[in-house]
Amino acid sequence: MHLLFATSIVPDGALASGYEIANAAIIDALRRAGVRVTVIGFIWPGKTPSDPQNTVVLDAVEVRTESAPPLQKLAWLGKAVLSGLTFSSVKLRVVSDAQVRAAIDRAGPFDGYVLNSVQFAGAFEKVLTDRPFVFVAHNVEHRSAEENAAAAGSVLQRWMFRREARLLKVMEERLCGDARFVFTLAEEDRAALGVASDGRSAVLPLVIRAQAPTSKAKRHIDCDAALIGTWTWQPNRIGLDWFLTKVVPHLKPDFRIRIAGNLPSGVSSPHPGVSFVGRVPDAQAFVRSAAVIPLISTAGSGVQLKTIETFELGLPSVATSRSLRGIGYRPDNCIVTDDPIAFAAALQAAAANLRDVDGSAFHRRQLKALDAAIGLGLEKLGAVLQEAAA
DSSP: OEEEEEHHHESSOOOOHHHHHHHHHHHHHHHHHHOOOEEEEOOTTTTOOGGGGGEEEEEEEOOOOSOOOOOHHHHHHHHHHHTTOOHHHHHTTSSSSSHHHHHHTTOOOOEEEEEEEEHHHTTTTHHEEEEEEEEEEEEOOOHHHHHHHHHHHHHHHHHHHHHHHHHHHHHHHHHHHHHHHHEEESHHHHHHHHHOSSTTEEEOOOOSSSOOOOOOOOOOOOOOEEEEOTTTTTHHHHHHIIIIIIIGGGGOOOOOOEEESOOTTTTTOTTTEEEEOOOOOOHHHHHTTTEEEEEEOSOOOSSHHHHHHHHTTTTOEOOGGGGGOOOOOOOOTTTOOOHHHHHHHHHHHHHHHHHOOOOOOHHHHHHHHHHHOOOOOHHHHHHHHHHHHO
């Protein structure tokens, strides 16, 4: 079976975001199942695809809203309103349907599509739904947009997110209805998308890497707690704001917290132990240098890749219940609480009594379940293809 994996940004090997980590895990699982996978989509400016022989690059694009100049943001908004597309999809309309079709034809004969999330599929829906497809719903995007609207700081932002929510809801319903099978990254997302039946969908338990971490070296602790993420993504920003305003005030002044990753403007903390360190060269080394990992999701859907990475590495953690969505197994050194005062107390207790565990069992469990779920979807798609060929 040859499938075209249609995604906003093709893999370049960097794995710089949770989205890219998830994509790599899904593509690897498809290939382990014997599928020939050709990836099609855009690439970040200045990057090259990690697997050029099996990748079709449409163009280089910079679609990160936080780094775009005001005039570019206004242009995207105007184009979205005029076209009826979502803001996230219209940013990808730098090539025409005809150009996408020509690129698909160059990929050679193939059996169907894997439509990876709604952004790319929404931008070129007419082109990408002419053959049987499976749909990968990384999140329930319309729910995330509704939460973003509720947390927005301006009337314009609230209007934009509410508009996104309305359009995304219709688009997700259409894609889920037309798909031969739907993959979600969290169990609760199946019902939220209306595909809770086992014949219609399955959850993909993700892994950060194909092989379990093997480092047995003793950890050198440089701080009490460490967080890393794409904080400009609104659901992550909501969690970070909760942590800084609700949890951090209850931590002792000498409790050291390092926060890595790109920050939006206006993020700060008066706590003397909080340090914002920006980009770090090695994300795994960064989190391993902390006594405990706060897992702070309070919004969004889908799965938290930072939770999976923490569990794979066997690191102590304190997690909100939302941080565990899509996770079927919780290790003994993870404490769960949504109460800010209890969260702070648990962080201090974990940092004072370091307790790592072997994360390889978690990794093996996730990988086995991922391959089984992929097999279910491919079985459904294969049956459709056989009927069409008969």
